[in-house]
Amino acid sequence: MVRTKTGSSGGRESAYHKLARELRDAILRQDYADGARLPTEAELADQHQVSRQTVRRAFQDLVAEGMVYRVPGRGTFAAHRDEQYLRQFGSVDDLMGLSLDTTMEVISPIQRKVDLEAAGRLHMTSDRVHRLAFVRLHDDVPFCLTTVFLPSAVGKLLEEVPEVAQSGTRSTLTIISLLDRLLPQPIAEAEQSITVGTASPEIAEHLHCKPHQPLLRIDRVYLSTHGDPVELAISYFLPEHYSYRVRLRRNVP
Amino acid sequence: MVRTKTGSSGGRESAYHKLARELRDAILRQDYADGARLPTEAELADQHQVSRQTVRRAFQDLVAEGMVYRVPGRGTFAAHRDEQYLRQFGSVDDLMGLSLDTTMEVISPIQRKVDLEAAGRLHMTSDRVHRLAFVRLHDDVPFCLTTVFLPSAVGKLLEEVPEVAQSGTRSTLTIISLLDRLLPQPIAEAEQSITVGTASPEIAEHLHCKPHQPLLRIDRVYLSTHGDPVELAISYFLPEHYSYRVRLRRNVP
DNA sequence: CGTTATTTGTGCGTATGTATT
């Protein structure tokens, strides 16, 4: 997906971005089920009082996301995906519910750091980020170690939060719920990648496991409604205590 | 005087496709190491004798693929290798959903087995299941080993399918697409769990990795529209080249 | 069968705005 940076100032939404969002919402609402054709470029341009090029720009994003497919001479169709059998319907809100019966314990309070890789993954110009690390516990047993990287502007906001400012502090917060309250733009989506990692000595100590023990590694980049990355979270889970479960549902009418 | 390209009907490559491909190849060759800036739009337009708009169109695709990111006023940069690496090979989800350009090679043909655990996870009263194992290859390189367990009634249907009846057979089938054709009730959903496993000697041999190497383990139980389990698939993925990537979106009102 | 209308695809021009240096 093309994620354009319109500036973190929270300025106005571009025309094609707005149109793409409206069409995406309509598709997710199943407004174009049963392989129904979407309006043509000319119709949408007329309805929304924009040029055909702007409509095309919106569709480019939707095609890149896999939301629609287009056939020259025929039209544009919602990707009901006969071919893709199952589709994950996890949501960002599911992740927010992670704190239900778990506790967060800060092991490295929020502070400014220089981290080129994290800054790059947050698409920042500077190499300075804010970093914070904590373990998550269930019944007082640690099962996950998370390191969070934040753009400086975002990190400054969190410096004022006492729960993340001191080592050893326990709370039932989640970072994204904090950000959701503090940021002018809410968190709209996340890119998640799941792979395998191994425990460094430091990780092993906090998770009470052996060094080099295989761990489930989940990286998430959270994006604001403008598509700006606002948080990078790298989590290592003990596979004995945690597996990533999701229900996949078929997406065909 | 729009000097338009083609004129010939064949699968002529468009200018922006060609430019995107060349830039992509250069990035994959590490011509632009982490953090290095790519040529500006104006420079590329001049070098390739195309308009700036065409250059922009090429970049839109590269941004959508995650190959590059762009910062207004600064320039265009190759995505960090960690992100790029994954894009390069695709995600598990892409590969599992539709069998894009992957091949299945049977390593253990379908046969009746007694397996209490599998039978239990399929909610069966009997302890007899059908079992089938295969590796999946991409460009002739194995990246995943899957063992499939089926209820006897379902397994009987697959015994008639030559592609799964003999060891060594290669095909581009997927089991769920087979079941979809053969079963009276289509597959409606699946429960998936992702965790970490290690390579047994047998797995290591088939995946060309070392024994005890950590692997991404993905279990799926497929359910018919009636909610009956019809397939249990246990897959081990090589984590070096594949990660499970998901994009999560916040639910819209 | 070809013709025509519709619809998307490609390519380029211009103008203006915004972010960075």
Added chain:
DNA sequence: AAATACATACGCACAAATAAC
């Protein structure tokens, strides 16, 4: 303040695929 570089938006012309006639 000026120059650079990307972002948005609109316009036009023509190509190519599809469907209807």
